Amino acid sequence: DTGVSQNPRHKITKRGQNVTFRCDPISEHNRLYWYRQTLGQGPEFLTYFQNEAQLEKSRLLSDRFSAERPKGSFSTLEIQRTEQGDSAMYLCASSLARLITDTQYFGPGTRLTVL
Amino acid sequence: GENVEQHPSTLSVQEGDSAVIKCTYSDSASNYFPWYKQELGKRPQLIIDIRSNVGEKKDQRIAVTLNKTAKHFSLHITETQPEDSAVYFCAPGGYQKVTFGTGTKLQVIP
Numbered sequence: 001d002t003g004v005s006q007n008p009r010h011k012i013t014k015r016g017q018n019v020t021f022r023c024d025p026i027s028e029h030n031r032l033y034w035y036r037q038t039l040g041q042g043p044e045f046l047t048y049f050q051n052e053a054q055l056e057k058s059r060l061l062s063d064r065f066s067a068e069r070p071k072g073s074f075s076t077l078e079i080q081r082t083e084q085g086d087s088a089m090y091l092c093a094s095s096l097a098r099l100i101t102d103t104q105y106f107g108p109g110t111r112l113t114v115l
Numbered sequence: 116g117e118n119v120e121q122h123p124s125t126l127s128v129q130e131g132d133s134a135v136i137k138c139t140y141s142d143s144a145s146n147y148f149p150w151y152k153q154e155l156g157k158r159p160q161l162i163i164d165i166r167s168n169v170g171e172k173k174d175q176r177i178a179v180t181l182n183k184t185a186k187h188f189s190l191h192i193t194e195t196q197p198e199d200s201a202v203y204f205c206a207p208g209g210y211q212k213v214t215f216g217t218g219t220k221l222q223v224i225p
């Protein structure tokens with residue numbers, strides 16, 4: 001399967017715990033995005049990378065969230081001291097960014113439940 | 116940042132009828148206008164997109180029209196089928212990133 005993959009698919013944790021998600025993009029894609037999606041809403045932008053550089057981070061993202069893409073391939077998203085409001089689907093997408101088009105291919109997502 | 120609105124938020128049509136969803140945006144620098152389809156429990160998938168130098172694009176039963184002056188673009192689905200039932204998101208943007216709308220839930224009634 002050459003699509004975007006995410007692990008784990010589901011994560012249940014207790015409030016206050018740290019969690020880490022992984023995203024493996026399509027191999028030749030240079031851009032990688034993280035989104036959060038709650039029920040009935042569109043994907044909400046969190047951050048994105050071009051190769052290994054993190055180019056933008058949403059102002060809505062608290063300091064408890066951090067993302068890395070150390071070698072410009074896979075990426076991890078860590079949430080520290082989880083809160084119940086962090087419960088959501090976390091989507092990763094990758095793209096081969098060109099001058100105008102930036103078609104994003106999404107992974108299946110990681111569903112986080114914070115108890 | 117980009118403000119994106121979709122209308123309507125829900126849409127029910129009879130099978131075989133047409134459906135139109137409109138997306139308005141605020142950033143005049145946006146030059147890429149995709150539509151994504153998300154079926155229940157699945158990931159968003161691109162169904163059609165248009166660049167700012169084109170006014171309309173068709174792909175079988177799906178078309179997208181762009182009015183850059185008015186800052187809106189629309190998704191048109193003709194001869195709707197039950198498998199078209201899903202949530203549709205517009206995501207205007209450009210080279211840097213796109214901003215997703217809040218979605219339109221389309222229900223096609225057999």
